[in-house]
């Protein structure tokens with residue numbers, strides 16, 4: 118049974134999006150800071166474009182299937198090609214477009230991402246081939262990369278054991294924008310990829326690290342959901358901690374995960390369970406932690 122649920126968990130992104138009409142997925146463009154644009158792909162995943170005198174940087178490439186729209190949305194902002202493509206982590210809705218968006222660009226990511234996408238992945242009977250060489254990171258790093266580009270020193274920082282084992286955040290100090298990747302599922306329970314280095318406690322701690330170490334006046338672009346202020350991130354983090362506490366106490370009181378689901382112990386946050394991670398899946402994520 119455990120094997121089956123693990124297999125299903127890995128398959129869920131594929132199932133959830135299998136029925137999609139990819140060509141109908143629109144891109145919504147918003148300038149979130151000077152030279153920094155959020156490209157919201159199909160109201161699902163957020164990528165970021167940074168445009169200036171040195172050229173164009175794209176952060177995350179969304180799905181393989183949405184590359185044509187994403188290209189068109191970029192061309193509506195700039196006539197210059199993407200010079201650098203940065204991946205916040207290895208998931209398909211962030212690296213899927215790497216080949217189309219990044220084959221002529223220099224691709225940058227954490228070591229974990231480079232290793233992951235360079236190898237064939239097996240989950241049960243499902244085999245995901247390695248990305249083509251042109252779609253893999255050219256440059257990878259372990260802890261931090263400072264990148265002088267378009268008049269500001271960008272900080273690319275690895276926050277370990279969060280959503281995955283290879284998450285990085287990208288800070289634009291002059292534009293006052295922070296790109297968080299899937300270390301933020303704004304307004305929703307997060308997906309934590311515990312099979313690939315993610316950890317719910319680390320997820321919470323990484324957000325707290327950001328709240329303690331970055332200025333208050335930032336615009337935050339998560340991987341999914343709406344753009345946040347720091348105040349909203351603080352509220353989000355508090356709520357996550359509350360849900361952790363509810364599950365921890367229920368387990369301490371002797372409840373099984375199935376009983377927690379049947380009793381809807383996270384009902385108070387049911388709005389958060391409507392996108393991707395349901396109340397039940399969030400219970401399954403947290404249950405083994407305590």
Ligand SMILES: [Zn+2]
Nearest residue numbers: 206208280299
């Ligand atoms: Zn992800």
